[in-house]
Structures are given as structure tokens and as C-alpha cells.
Amino acid sequence: MGFMILLLTGFVLTFTAPWIRRRLRKWSLPVFLLYPLAALALLWNISETIQKQSAIAVSLPWVPSLGVNLSLRIDGLGWLFGLLISGIGALVIVYAHGYLHHHPQENRFYGFLFLFMTAMLGVVWSEDIFLLFVFWELTSISSFLLIGLEHPEEKARKAALQALLVTAGGGLALLAGLVGLTLITGSSNLSVMNTLNGKIVQSELYLPVLLLILAGAFTKSAQFPFHFWLPGAMAAPTPVSAYLHSATMVKAGVYLLARLTPALGGTPQWHTLLTLFGLATLLAGAFLALGQTDLKRLLAYTTVASLGTMVFLIGLGDSLAIKSAITLILAHALYKGALFFVAGGIDHSAHTRDLNRLGGLAGTMPFTAFAAVLAGLSMLGLPPALGFISKELVYEAALESASGGNALIALIALSGVTAVGIWVAFLPFWKKPDEQTARGHGEEITLWLPPVLLGLISLGLGLLPGIASKALVQPAVEAVLLKSTPVKLALWHGFTPMLALSGLTLAIGTVLALNRMRFQPAVQTILQTLAPISPERGYERGLTGLKHFAALQTNFLQNGYFRRYLMVTILSGILLVGIVLLQSDSLPWTSFTPPRFYEVILVGVILTGVFSVTRTSSRMVAAALLGMMGFTIALIYLLYSAPDLAMVQFTIETLSVILFVLVIYRLPQFTRTRGGPPAVLDVVVSVAAGVLVTVLVLTLSAVPHDSLVTSFYAENSLKLAQGRNVVNVILVDFRGFDTLGEITVLALAGIGVFALLKLSGKTEAIRTSSQEETK
Amino acid sequence: MNVLLAITAGVLFGGGLFMMLRRSLVRVLIGLLMISNAVNLIIFTAGRLVPARPPLISAGESALQPPYADPVPQALILTAIVISFGVTAFAIVLMQQTYRSLGNADMNEMRSTDTPVEDEEEAAS
Numbered sequence: 001m002g003f004m005i006l007l008l009t010g011f012v013l014t015f016t017a018p019w020i021r022r023r024l025r026k027w028s029l030p031v032f033l034l035y036p037l038a039a040l041a042l043l044w045n046i047s048e049t050i051q052k053q054s055a056i057a058v059s060l061p062w063v064p065s066l067g068v069n070l071s072l073r074i075d076g077l078g079w080l081f082g083l084l085i086s087g088i089g090a091l092v093i094v095y096a097h098g099y100l101h102h103h104p105q106e107n108r109f110y111g112f113l114f115l116f117m118t119a120m121l122g123v124v125w126s127e128d129i130f131l132l133f134v135f136w137e138l139t140s141i142s143s144f145l146l147i148g149l150e151h152p153e154e155k156a157r158k159a160a161l162q163a164l165l166v167t168a169g170g171g172l173a174l175l176a177g178l179v180g181l182t183l184i185t186g187s188s189n190l191s192v193m194n195t196l197n198g199k200i201v202q203s204e205l206y207l208p209v210l211l212l213i214l215a216g217a218f219t220k221s222a223q224f225p226f227h228f229w230l231p232g233a234m235a236a237p238t239p240v241s242a243y244l245h246s247a248t249m250v251k252a253g254v255y256l257l258a259r260l261t262p263a264l265g266g267t268p269q270w271h272t273l274l275t276l277f278g279l280a281t282l283l284a285g286a287f288l289a290l291g292q293t294d295l296k297r298l299l300a301y302t303t304v305a306s307l308g309t310m311v312f313l314i315g316l317g318d319s320l321a322i323k324s325a326i327t328l329i330l331a332h333a334l335y336k337g338a339l340f341f342v343a344g345g346i347d348h349s350a351h352t353r354d355l356n357r358l359g360g361l362a363g364t365m366p367f368t369a370f371a372a373v374l375a376g377l378s379m380l381g382l383p384p385a386l387g388f389i390s391k392e393l394v395y396e397a398a399l400e401s402a403s404g405g406n407a408l409i410a411l412i413a414l415s416g417v418t419a420v421g422i423w424v425a426f427l428p429f430w431k432k433p434d435e436q437t438a439r440g441h442g443e444e445i446t447l448w449l450p451p452v453l454l455g456l457i458s459l460g461l462g463l464l465p466g467i468a469s470k471a472l473v474q475p476a477v478e479a480v481l482l483k484s485t486p487v488k489l490a491l492w493h494g495f496t497p498m499l500a501l502s503g504l505t506l507a508i509g510t511v512l513a514l515n516r517m518r519f520q521p522a523v524q525t526i527l528q529t530l531a532p533i534s535p536e537r538g539y540e541r542g543l544t545g546l547k548h549f550a551a552l553q554t555n556f557l558q559n560g561y562f563r564r565y566l567m568v569t570i571l572s573g574i575l576l577v578g579i580v581l582l583q584s585d586s587l588p589w590t591s592f593t594p595p596r597f598y599e600v601i602l603v604g605v606i607l608t609g610v611f612s613v614t615r616t617s618s619r620m621v622a623a624a625l626l627g628m629m630g631f632t633i634a635l636i637y638l639l640y641s642a643p644d645l646a647m648v649q650f651t652i653e654t655l656s657v658i659l660f661v662l663v664i665y666r667l668p669q670f671t672r673t674r675g676g677p678p679a680v681l682d683v684v685v686s687v688a689a690g691v692l693v694t695v696l697v698l699t700l701s702a703v704p705h706d707s708l709v710t711s712f713y714a715e716n717s718l719k720l721a722q723g724r725n726v727v728n729v730i731l732v733d734f735r736g737f738d739t740l741g742e743i744t745v746l747a748l749a750g751i752g753v754f755a756l757l758k759l760s761g762k763t764e765a766i767r768t769s770s771q772e773e774t775k
Numbered sequence: 776m777n778v779l780l781a782i783t784a785g786v787l788f789g790g791g792l793f794m795m796l797r798r799s800l801v802r803v804l805i806g807l808l809m810i811s812n813a814v815n816l817i818i819f820t821a822g823r824l825v826p827a828r829p830p831l832i833s834a835g836e837s838a839l840q841p842p843y844a845d846p847v848p849q850a851l852i853l854t855a856i857v858i859s860f861g862v863t864a865f866a867i868v869l870m871q872q873t874y875r876s877l878g879n880a881d882m883n884e885m886r887s888t889d890t891p892v893e894d895e896e897e898a899a900s
Contacts, residue, residue, distance in 0.1 A: 562803070562882050563796045570792060595776040603783050610790035613805060622805055629787070633812055636780070637819065641829040641844035645819075648853055652860045656808065659864060663871050667801050682796045690789025693817060697781035700821035710847050714839035718832050726830040726839060726846040731853065742854050749861035753868045 002042050003072050003125060004058055010035065010118025017110040032093050032110060039086035039121065043079060050079045050475045053484065057127060068188055073127035076475025080326070081124035081248075081255060083472075084333045088247045089117045091337070091450035096239040098446025099344055103237070105149050112149070113243075116142035120248050124255055129178045129188050132256075136174065136220070139249050140167040146244060147236040159235040162539065166219050166229040174216025174256075180209035181263070194262040194482060201267055210264055213256070214273060221253025221307045224281040225535035231288075231300040238344025241296060246303045246336040251329060254310045258325065258480045265317050274315025275401075279409050281308025286416035290512070291523040295343040295353040298424050299336065302379075302417050306332045309394060309410070316401050319477070319485050324393030326476045327489065330468070331378055331390040334458040338375035339424055341451035342368055346428050348447060349440040355423055355516075357438045359431035364440040367448035369429040374455025376425025378462070380418050380509070381502060386462040388502070389489050395498040411501055411508075418509025423516065465489035570685060574692050581695060599639065605632045619664050627657040644727045780820045787813035798882045800870050807866060811859040815852045822848030 013035060021028045046056050055078075059071035074082065092113070100106045119142060122135030141164070148160030182188045184203045185196045193200070200206060217223075222230040233245050244250070257274065264270055285305030292298045306328065313325035345368045346361065347353045362369040378387030391414065398407040461468040469489035477485050493499065512519070531537060557568055595603075609629040616622050630653030638646040713726055713734065723729035731739050787809055794806030822845045830846035832839055 563798075566792075566795055595779050599776055599779065603779050606783050607786055610786050610809070613809070614790055614793055619801060622801075626805060626808055629809070630812060633816060636816075640819070640824045640826055642819070642849050642852075643829055645849055645852055645856070648856050652856050656860060656863050659867055660804075663867050664801065667871065667874055679793075679796070682793055686789040686793035686796070688789075689792050690785040692785075693788040693813070694781045694785030697784055697817050697820050698778065700817075701777050701781070701823065705823055705845075707845065707847065710845050713846055714830070714843065717839075718837055724832040724834075726832065727849045727853065730846055730850040735850065738854070742858060745858055746861045749865045752865050756868045756872050759872070 001058055002045075003056070003074065004060070004070075006035075006039055006042060007072075007118055007122055007125075009038075010114055010121070013114040014111050014118065017114050018107040021107045021110050028110070029093070029097050032114075033090055035114065036086040036090035036093065036117065039082065040090070043074075043082050043086070046074065046079070047471070050074075050076055051471065053475060053478050055479075059127070062128075062131070068130045069128050070131060071127040071189070072125045073191065074125050076477070076479035077255070077258060077326075078124045078479070080330065080472055080476040081251075082121060084330070085117065085120050085124070085248050088243060088333065088337050088454070089113075091341075091453060092239045092243040094446055095242070095341055095344070095450045096237075098444045099239055099348060100237060105151075109146070109149060109237070112142050112145045113240075116146065116244060116249070120252070123252050127190050129181065129190060129193070132190075133171070133175055133178055136216075136252060136256075137168065137171050139244075139252060140164060140171055140220075143167065143233070143244050143249055146240040147233050149237055149240070150235065153235070156235040159229075159232040163229045163233050165543075166226055166539070170216045170219025170226070173212045173219075177209050177212030177216060180205050180212065184209065185263075190259065190263075193260075197263055197266065200263055206264075206267075207269060210269060210273070213260065213264070214277075217253035217256045218277060218311075219253070220256075221250050221311065222281075222304050223253070223277050223308060223311060224284045224304075225538075227281060227284060227288075227304045228534070228536035228539065230304055231297050234294075234296040234300050238296070238340055238347065241300070242337045242340030242344070246299065246340055247333040250303065250307060251310070251333070254307060254314065254325075254329065257311065257314045258322070261314060261317060261322070261480055262482050265314075271315055271317060274317075275312050275406070276315075278308045278310070278312025278315055279406065281305070282312060282413045283409060284308075286413035286420075287523070288527065289420045290416050291520065291527045293355045293520070295346065295355065295358075295424055295428070296340070298355075298420050299339055299343060302420050303332075303336055305413055305417050306336070312406075313394065313397055316397055318397075318400070319481055320393070320400060321397040322480050323473065323477050323485070323487055324390065324397045326473050326480070327386070327390040327393055327468075330461075330472060331386040331458065334454050334461075335375040335378035335385070335387055338371055338451040338454035338458070339379065341447070341454070342372045342375065343424065345443060345447040345451070346440070349443055350428075350438040352438045355427055357436050358428035359437045360429070360433035361440045362429035365429070365443045365448070367452060368443050371448055371451035371455045372425045372429060374459055375451060376421055378455075378458045379421035379425065380506065381414075382506070383491055384459065384462045386458045386468065389462060389465060389468075389491065391502055391505070392493065392496075392498045393489075395501045396496075399497060399501075407501065411505060414505050415508035415512060418505055419512035419516075422509065422513035462491065465491055567681075567685060570689055574685075574688050577692060577696065581692075581699065584699075599636075602632050602635055602639075605629075619667070620661070623657055623660050623664060626660070627653055630656070642727075644725070777820055777824055780816060780824070784813050784816040784820060787816065800874065800882060803882065804863075804866055804870055808859075808863060811855070811862070815855055815859075818848050818852050818855070 017032065020031060024031060049056060053076065055073050055075035057071065057073040059069050062068050062070040093110075096109065096113070100109055103109070116139060119135045119138035123132055123139060126132035126135055144160050144164040147163055148156050150156040151160075178188075181193060181200070184200050184205055185193050187193060200209075203209075219226045219229075230245055230250065234241055236245070282305050285301050285303070285308055289298055289301030289305065292301060310325050310328055310332075313321045313328065315321075343353060345365065346358065349365060349368075350358060350361065352358065374385070378385035381387045381391035394410060394414075395407060398410045461472075466489075469487040473489065474485070474487040477487055558565065606629050609625045609632070613622055613625045613629075616625070630649060634646045634649035634653065637643075637649060713730055717723055717726045717729040717734075721729045721733040723733065791806045791809030791813055794802045794809060797803060797806070825842055825844040828843045830839060830843050830849065
């Protein structure tokens with residue numbers, strides 16, 4: 001239950017954090033820290049349960065009619081992610097306190113941050129997939145808000161929109177996939193789904209569901225070809241990049257794939273798609289990273305590469321691969337978060353993130369340099385950091401998979417990542433400064449303490465692999481595979497092929513790193529040549545196309561001419577009703593009653609009136625014809641037992657014609673607007689609409705007529721309402737309130753008429769006075 | 776007769792629509808009036824035609840004796856006639872005001888009703 005309250009508190013904090021921050025200023029830091037620390041305490045509290053490979057579950061009914069519950073379940077995987085989210089979250093709060101000091105959006109930043117933290121915890125703790133989806137979308141939204149924090153800048157707004165469109169578009173696909181999964185399994189409960197692998201895999205919906213869910217996971221975790229939003233998201237302030245776009249949010253897709261492995265995995269499709277996209281992402285990320293000079297973009301592309309590795313490993317799916325994926329998630333969150341913090345510190349101190357302008361900062365920023373070395377060791381995969389263990393595992397898993405090419409691709413890509421690691425972690429501090437180099441000015445404790453802590457944890461876990469494997473990795477692996485899997489991580493495995501590959505990676509990486517000036521321009525040239533076919537360009541084209549289409553459609557449907565609106569509406573109506581009528585049976589003519597001769601005359605009068613009205617060019621004739629038609633209709637009412645209608649029609653028609661004639665003399669002649677294109681289309685549309693109305697009336701009168709309402713009024717109007725004229729009784733008694741409404745409408749129309757006339761008097765007065773002045 | 780009335784309603788509706796598609800504001804208004812009459816006829820005909828049996832309870836009876844004309848569509852049409860008069864009155868005055876402030880009654884020229892003619896002249900000068 002504590003977890004449920006924690007999440008609710010998070011949402012409350014979302015709205016109150018800016019206010020707290022404004023009120024308490026500096027002292028808001030300890031208050032804000034309470035939230036992630038409370039999460040950590042809760043998680044610590046259940047650590048024994050987690051070690052025993054069981055889980056904590058809470059459930060509240062939410063939408064019982066749909067079988068959707070507000071249910072949380074924290075198992076090994078959720079626990080590990082929870083630790084990362086709240087632990088790194090606490091450090092981000094500390095870091096942001098220094099980094100965003102005096103930032104104009106500082107107060108609201110904390111609100112967005114708590115929204116994200118809560119949503120992310122919700123994603124990894126949800127037991128119900130629709131609850132998970134809601135939290136998933138909330139992370140997309142908070143990411144949008146955080147990337148766009150510097151909203152006065154166009155770049156930030158564009159990047160925020162791009163990230164939102166890509167991840168929320170994927171979110172829509174994910175929702176469809178989850179609905180499909182629920183249709184197959186009949187449950188929205190993750191644990192239940194994870195036991196129904198056979199049923200899901202054999203279903204004919206399996207492939208579409210798999211593709212949709214992968215679309216959601218791949219866009220979220222920035223897999224090729226959706227990777228481009230992640231470097232764009234670097235427009236966000238560095239604490240956001242460290243937290244959302246490397247340590248936690250982008251891993252949500254990986255989390256989902258790991259979580260659904262028992263339900264969806266184990267098939268050739270799963271295996272092929274995940275390994276293929278994973279490796280493509282790994283290669284693309286590493287290659288793109290080599291072309292960058294901005295610290296944050298370098299880190300962003302290597303994050304893409306690492307995410308690709310994780311997807312690849314989950315695609316392999318055996319226990320070794322899952323073990324190595326979980327270790328990589330842990331190691332990557334620790335070192336990449338730290339390196340982002342370091343990059344932000346450098347930016348804050350030297351006011352640039354350009355590799356070409358950085359160097360010799362070790363003297364002015366010793367603690368940041370120390371943190372960079374700690375994290376760099378892990379990124380390069382050097383012992384004794386956790387990154388070393390994880391890289392060994394990646395190679396082991398790649399080597400054990402069927403094709404040897406996997407290991408080769410991993411070798412090439414990871415060498416590139418290693419080179420980037422050297423650039424980011426060592427170049428800014430130890431490169432010899434030259435005339436281009438920016439000067440750094442000191443460092444602040446809030447900016448170096450978080451990365452140092454992360455680096456130390458990374459080192460500590462590497463030195464004590466027993467704790468890492470037993471306490472952190474094993475429960476998560478078991479939660480993914482749903483079976484007991486002993487995990488033993490070790491620094492030293494003896495002389496193995498993995499060690500050789502690790503050494504080779506390091507060697508190639510170092511060579512690449514040292515020759516940066518020589519080959520980086522070449523990479524940049526290649527990237528520029530490829531730019532026209534890059535997925536990012538595709539996204540831009542799609543967006544422009546969509547805008548063009550919207551403009552085209554709007555111009556066609558709503559071009560500002562009244563007749564176009566009317567025409568479109570009527571044509572759509574004719575089309576829709578016409579289709580239904582054509583599909584129904586042939587017209588029933590049974591209800592035909594022969595007309596009497598005076599009825600024929602009345603109808604003839606109306607028809608003549610219609611034709612003359614459309615042809616006359618005199619306003620007076622038109623008014624007279626209108627009146628004639630109205631009175632004839634009144635006569636028809638009279639003939640067919642509706643005396644009340646006839647009387648009202650006589651009165652109203654007279655009034656209308658009088659009003660019309662009074663006003664009409666102030667209006668121009670018809671002849672003024674004569675000419676223009678021939679009205680063939682108008683005639684066709686009008687005739688079609690007329691025919692449709694005729695057919696509709698005939699169809700309506702053929703439907704058997706038995707109305708309960710009518711007989712009720714027929715029997716009760718004298719009994720209950722003491723009235724003999726049933727139509728009157730309906731209007732003033734049974735439906736009295738409707739008549740009141742009608743009176744209100746009339747009164748409003750009257751007020752409108754009055755106001756318009758009054759208004760005209762004024763403008764006229766103004767106009768005449770100004771005319772007199774000009775005279 | 777119902778077939779005849781159905782055709783009448785159709786012609787009235789079609790003719791009204793044709794008028795509403797004209798450029799002259801006055802014709803659009805005439806079209807509107809014709810269409811509201813046509814719709815009343817549609818409801819009336821669809822509610823069955825019963826000659827010479829108005830829905831009145833004669834003296835000595837306690838309820839309507841069949842056959843009788845359905846009072847429900849009649850009540851409906853009565854309301855519709857009155858409301859359409861309100862609409863007509865408002866539309867006529869609105870039309871007159873539009874003409875007065877814009878200086879023309881051509882639908883095609885009325886693309887920017889929110890900027891009165893005077894303002895446009897100012898902007899041009």
C-alpha cells in the first residue's frame with residue numbers, strides 16, 4: 001500500500017513542487033529529496049522479499065467493468081529499476097539545484113521532474129498493462145515538457161515536439177498492441193499473460209500484436225530508425241538528459257521487452273526482429289557518435305548504441321543474454337548518468353561542450369575529473385569497474401549465439417563506443433590547452449558530488465561483484481525468465497575469448513581515439529552525404545507533407561465561400577443517406593392514396609411558385625411567391641386535419657412577408673450579382689437533394705406507424721390535462737417546458753433583432769456626423 | 776396524395792437549396808425560408824395524412840377515437856414554424872445590417888466579415 005501512496009504523493013508534488021520551491025527557495029532541496037529517499041526506503045524495506053524471488057502486490061479496483069485494475073506488483077526487475085529511478089532521481093535533484101540555479105524556469109522544472117519520476121516508477125511497478133500504458137504516456141509527456149524547458153528557443157520547442165511525436169506515435173501503436181494482447185489472453189494482467197505464452201504465440205493475432213508492441217518499445221528506446229529524437233532531446237538541460245535520456249526513460253522500451261519476454265518471446269520472429277534492430281541500432285549509434293564533437297551528442301549517440309545492445313541481448317533471450325542485458329542496464333545507468341553530469345559540469349564551468357574547445361580542465365575541476373575517470377573506466381570496460389563485467393558478458397552472449405557475426409559487429413561498434421568514451425571522459429581534462437581552448441572557472445559541490453557518487457558505486461559494484469549479482473542482478477533476471485537462475489558475476493574469468501575481445505576493443509578504441517583529428521572529418525563527410533536519406537529527414541518530410549495535406553484539405557473544404565460549405569455538407573449527406581437507401585429494399589409504394597382534384601391544384605401552385613422564384617429577378621415578385629407558397633401549405637395542413645398548424649402558418653407567413661418587404665427595399669437588386677459561371681453543378685446538386693428528400697419521405701411513410709407516445713396523448717389529454725385539443729395540450733401541458741424553451745428562443749431572437757437595429761442607428765449616426773465634418 | 780406531397784417537399788427543398796447556393800444575400804434568405812417550409816412538409820407527410828379527422832376530443836368522449844390525425848408531428852411542426860419565424864426575423868435584420876456595414880450583398884465578396892470596409896480602406900492607405 002505504501003507504494004500506492006508514494007505514487008499518489010508524486011502526483012501531488014507535481015503540482016505543488018513549483019509552489020514549494022518558490023516558498024522555500026534554497027531549503028526546498030531537503031524537502032524534495034524526501035520523495036526519492038522515501039521510495040528508496042520502501043524498496044529497502046522489501047529487499048528481503050525480493051531476494052527470495054517473490055513479489056509485493058497491491059490492487060485496487062479502477063475500471064471493474066473493463067477488468068482494469070489499479071494494481072502494482074514489485075518483483076526483482078521492478079525493484080532494480082525502482083532503485084535506479086529513485087537513486088539517480090535523488091542525485092538529479094541535488095545536481096539540478098546547482099545547475100539550474102537562477103534559471104527562469106527553475107520552479108516549474110521540479111514539477112515536471114516529479115511528474116516524470118512518478119510516472120517512471122509507475123511504469124516499472126504496474127501489473128496491469130493499461131495502467132502501465134497510462135504511466136508510459138505520462139513519461140512521454142513529462143519528457144516533452146522537460147525537453148521544451150527552454151521554450152523561448154525554437155530549437156528546444158522543435159526537439160520537444162519531435163520527441164513527443166515519435167514516442168507518442170509509438171505509444172499509440174503500443175496501445176493497439178496491448179489491446180490485441182488482452183483480446184488473445186482475456187486478461188490485462190501481466191503475470192497472467194506471462195503464463196500464456198503458448199496461447200499467444202499460436203494466435204493469428206501474434207504477429208500484428210508483436211509488431212505493434214515493438215513499434216512502441218523501439219520508439220521509446222530510440223532504436224534505429226527512430227533513434228533521431230534522442231540526440232535532439234539533448235536540447236533539454238543536462239540534469240534532464242542524465243536522468244530521462246540516458247539512465248531511465250529511454251530504458252522503458254527495454255524494460256517492456258524484458259517484461260513481456262515470457263509472454264511474447266521464444267519465437268523466431270521475436271528473435272529475428274529484436275537482434276536485427278538491436279544490432280542495427282548499435283552500429284548506427286556507434287558510427288554516428290564518432291562524427292560528433294558536442295559532449296552531450298556524443299553521449300546521446302553512445303546511449304543509442306547501448307540501448308541497441310540491450311535490445312539485441314533481450315532478442316537472444318537465453319539466460320546468459322538476459323543476465324548480461326540486466327548487468328548492462330545497471331552499469332550503463334551508472335556510468336552514463338555520471339558522464340552526463342560531468343558534461344553538464346564542464347558546460348557550466350567552461351561554457352562550451354565542444355571537444356575542440358576543451359582541454360586542461362583537470363587543474364580547475366579536480367573532483368569532476370575524478371568522477372569522469374571513475375565513470376570513464378566503466379564506459380571503456382576496464383577492470384575493476386562494473387562496465388568491464390558487463391562488456392565481458394555481452395561478448396559471451398554474442399559468442400554463444402548461433403552466428404559468429406554478432407560478436408564481430410559488437411566488436412566494431414563497441415570499439416567506436418570506447419573511443420567516444422575516451423574523448424568524453426579524458427580529452428576535456430587532459431588534452432593540452434591551445435589558443436582555442438575555453439577557460440574553466442572552478443566547480444560546485446552540487447555538480448561534482450552526484451557523478452562522483454555514481455562513479456564510486458560503479459567501481460564498488462565491480463570490486464564486489466558478489467553483491468551486484470546476488471542482490472541486484474539475480475532477482476531481476478529471475479523476474480524476467482520466471483525461473484530460478486543463479487547469477488555469479490566475477491571480475492576474473494581466466495583467459496577466455498571474451499577477455500581477448502575486450503582487449504581488442506580497447507586497443508582499437510584507443511587507436512581511434514588518438515587519431516580523432518584525422519578520421520573525424522571523414523566520418524562527418526559520410527554522414528553529410530547520407531543526410532538526405534536519413535530517418536530524421538524522413539520525419540521532417542512526413543511532417544511537412546502532413547502540413548501541406550492539412551492546408552490542402554482545409555482550402556478545399558473550408559475555402560471561405562458559404563456555398564462551398566453548403567455544397568460539401570449537402571453532398572456528404574446525399575452520399576451517406578443515398579448509400580443506405582440503395583442498400584435497402586426497393587421502394588414500397590403500397591401506401592399510395594389517390595389525390596383529389598383540388599389537392600392537385602394546391603400542389604401545382606407550390607411547384608409553380610418554386611420554379612418562378614428561382615427564375616425571377618424582381619425582389620417583390622419573389623416575396624409575393626414566397627407568401628403564396630406559405631399560404632398554400634397552410635391549406636394543405638387544413639385539408640389534412642391540422643387546423644392549429646394552418647392558423648399558425650397563416651399568421652407567421654403574413655408576418656414574414658411583411659417583414660421581408662419592409663426590409664427588402666434597402667437591399668440591392670438581384671441583377672447586381674447576375675453573371676458568373678453557369679450554375680449546372682448547383683442545379684444537379686439541388687435536384688439530387690430534392691429527389692433524396694422525396695425518396696426519404698416515401699420510405700418514412702412506408703414504415704409501420706405505431707407510436708406509444710401518440711396513444712398516450714390520445715387517451716390522457718382529457719383525463720390528465722383537462723383539454724380537448726390534443727395538440728394544444730401537448731404544447732402547453734405535457735411538453736410545457738419545451739414550449740418555455742421555445743419562448744426563450746423567440747425572446748432571444750427578438751433581443752438580437754433589437755440590438756442589431758439599435759447598433760445600426762448608432763453607426764449611422766456616427767457616419768453621418770463624420771460626413772458632415774468632412775463637408 | 777402522399778406521393779404528391781413527397782414530391783412537393785422534394786421540389787421545395789431542392790428549389791430552396793438552389794436559392795441558397797446563389798450569390799445574392801436576398802436569394803439565400805428566400806432559400807432558407809423555402810427549406811424550413813419543406814422540412815415542415817416532410818415531417819407532416821411522414822407523420823401520415825389523415826383527411827378531416829383533427830386531433831380534437833369531441834364532446835361526450837373521454838379520449839380520441841380512431842382514426843385520428845397524429846397530434847405529435849403537429850405539435851412538432853407548430854413549434855418549428857414559430858422557431859423558424861424567429862430565425863427568419865433575425866436573419867432578415869442580420870442581412871440588412873451586413874449589407875449596411877459591408878456595402879454589398881454578394882456572398883462571394885463576404886470573405887472578411889470581421890474587418891469592416893472602413894478598416895480595410897485604412898489598412899490599404
